Amino acid sequence: MREKLLIIIILTSFAQSQAQGLQKGFDKNEYIKLMQISARQLDTPWVNSKFPLPNGYQLIYRSAVVGLDNRWDLWLGADNIAVISLRGTTKNSVSWLENFYAAMLPAQGSIQITKQYTFNYKLAQNPHAAIHTGWLIGTACLSQTIIPKIDSLYKNGIKNFLIIGHSQGGALAYLLTAHLHYLQKAGQWPADLFFKTYCSAAPKPGNLYFAYDYESYTQQGLAYNVVNADDWVPESPASIQTINDFNEVNPYIDAKSTIKKQKFAMKIVLRVVYKNLVKPTNSAQRKNQKYLGAKATKIVKKTLPELVVPKFAKTSNYVRAGNFITLQGDAAYYKLFPNDKDKVFMHHMWEPYFYLIAKWHD
Numbered sequence: 001m002r003e004k005l006l007i008i009i010i011l012t013s014f015a016q017s018q019a020q021g022l023q024k025g026f027d028k029n030e031y032i033k034l035m036q037i038s039a040r041q042l043d044t045p046w047v048n049s050k051f052p053l054p055n056g057y058q059l060i061y062r063s064a065v066v067g068l069d070n071r072w073d074l075w076l077g078a079d080n081i082a083v084i085s086l087r088g089t090t091k092n093s094v095s096w097l098e099n100f101y102a103a104m105l106p107a108q109g110s111i112q113i114t115k116q117y118t119f120n121y122k123l124a125q126n127p128h129a130a131i132h133t134g135w136l137i138g139t140a141c142l143s144q145t146i147i148p149k150i151d152s153l154y155k156n157g158i159k160n161f162l163i164i165g166h167s168q169g170g171a172l173a174y175l176l177t178a179h180l181h182y183l184q185k186a187g188q189w190p191a192d193l194f195f196k197t198y199c200s201a202a203p204k205p206g207n208l209y210f211a212y213d214y215e216s217y218t219q220q221g222l223a224y225n226v227v228n229a230d231d232w233v234p235e236s237p238a239s240i241q242t243i244n245d246f247n248e249v250n251p252y253i254d255a256k257s258t259i260k261k262q263k264f265a266m267k268i269v270l271r272v273v274y275k276n277l278v279k280p281t282n283s284a285q286r287k288n289q290k291y292l293g294a295k296a297t298k299i300v301k302k303t304l305p306e307l308v309v310p311k312f313a314k315t316s317n318y319v320r321a322g323n324f325i326t327l328q329g330d331a332a333y334y335k336l337f338p339n340d341k342d343k344v345f346m347h348h349m350w351e352p353y354f355y356l357i358a359k360w361h362d
Contacts (some may be wrong), residue, residue: 035357037083040073088166105136107131108122135168159192165200174197181195193203224322228329237316292310327356
């Protein structure tokens with residue numbers, strides 16, 4: 001009886017130690033460590049001296065370059081916490097093409113990357129949710145190796161995973177987090193597998209319905225986007241909101257019927273106003289889908305010739321998603337990182353983020 005009790009105590013203690021490996025909530029030091037790991041994606045000699053690697057972490061896997069110049073690293077800490085580090089935009093033109101492939105696709109469906117690989121995905125419950133096409137392709141290509149690695153690590157007792165991505169890597173981190181959440185919800189992994197995400201300088205990943213869905217399961221301290229208020233990247237892609245982007249029950253959708261009931265003079269005025277407000281946004285959305293969707297597809301297929309995308313969603317209503325940690329510059333910051341129109345990435349790279357997070361306090 002005493003031996004059984006001792007075994008129960010040991011197992012309980014082990015379970016508690018595993019659960020304590022990662023805690024909910026924003027952790028400044030945790031973010032700094034992840035950014036030091038993320039900086040290794042730069043592949044330049046000066047990184048090691050400028051951004052020292054946190055103690056106890058070791059690179060155990062680097063993926064091949066796939067998709068539109070996408071790559072990820074797997075690190076393992078001495079505390080048995082695994083880190084999935086997603087590379088951001090590179091100098092390669094196809095990497096930038098991934099960013100500009102900004103027409104939206106439904107957040108549930110399938111996309112053929114090659115004839116041998118079709119990515120079946122569910123990134124949101126809401127049927128109106130939509131996400132960025134280029135970053136969905138990146139997520140699809142990276143998931144081919146990420147999912148098996150998670151399976152393997154979990155079988156070896158690794159249950160805590162941190163996800164980090166800066167810039168485009170942050171956009172991918174949004175979509176990967178959603179993908180992993182719904183795989184776990186579908187029963188691919190037990191509930192004791194724990195994911196925590198730090199997007200950094202990430203752009204807007206999808207529309208309002210995707211944001212609602214993402215926030216519903218991450219708002220209790222499971223995911224963050226850290227942004228520099230002077231960084232333009234989190235403000236992109238451009239958003240176009242039409243009356244079709246509102247919830248189904250709203251006063252705008254039936255505005256024409258309401259206008260018909262008005263007196264003649266008021267009816268004429270309101271029709272002109274309504275047309276001038278609605279027509280430009282609808283036109284802008286169609287042009288966005290044409291150039292950043294259909295035409296972009298033709299260019300992307302030069303790199304991924306077997307790509308088959310589903311029908312684009314009729315929305316371009318990009319919004320911020322998730323919990324935000326906003327870093328504000330001060331006079332000392334602007335002396336080091338002054339606004340310069342010739343240096344558009346001045347406020348976006350790792351250095352200003354390291355500087356601002358070191359001074360940040362909650």
